[in-house]
Amino acid sequence: MKANHLLELLRQITDLDDPAVRGRGADEVTDWIRSYTSAEAVTLATVLSATAARERDHTALEAQLHALLELTSTGHVEDAHMAHLREIDVAELPAEFQGYITDLDRK
Template sequence: MESRTYLQLVRVLLDPDPAVRERAADEVNDCLSAYSPAQASALATLLSAAAASEANTKTLEAQLHAILELMATGHVGPGHVSQLQDIDLAKLPTDIRDYVHDLLES
């Protein structure tokens, strides 16, 4: 992916508005084949950090789904998503709690 496009995606993944972050996480899935291995692993690390502090459940779900899709590229390992361990699972709905657990087990 071209650097300018990649940086724009990173910017919107960190936007203050949870709806914008949610749409950006969904956009990650639309470009999976365009990422270099380094870009895929960096996005997964960024999304993991963002998810660890995400307060909006819908946005968190989109971030987790994007991480799962990035992991499927083969360029993302457990170390890239280790920040998901910082999520307080007890505060999440069961389906999202299971999602985080599955990602950490991958």
């Protein structure tokens, strides 16, 4: 993956103003899942976990959690790279999101 494409993905998933942009960025992460080096997968997972920990928009959060699940399939992402997910109060999430967190805890 070229540097400018990685930076554009990171810009989208960290957009401070628009949850739709964050959601689209997370969706795009899954489109390129087989293209990432280990460093890129780890970077994206770390940033996505931090973003998900602060996310208030359910659509964007679902995209972020889905992208994290997909990134774990690369074999490069470990629990430590998703440590920010521990900041999420699972009890406050809708039931379908609790399943994502449970699945990520098993990875």
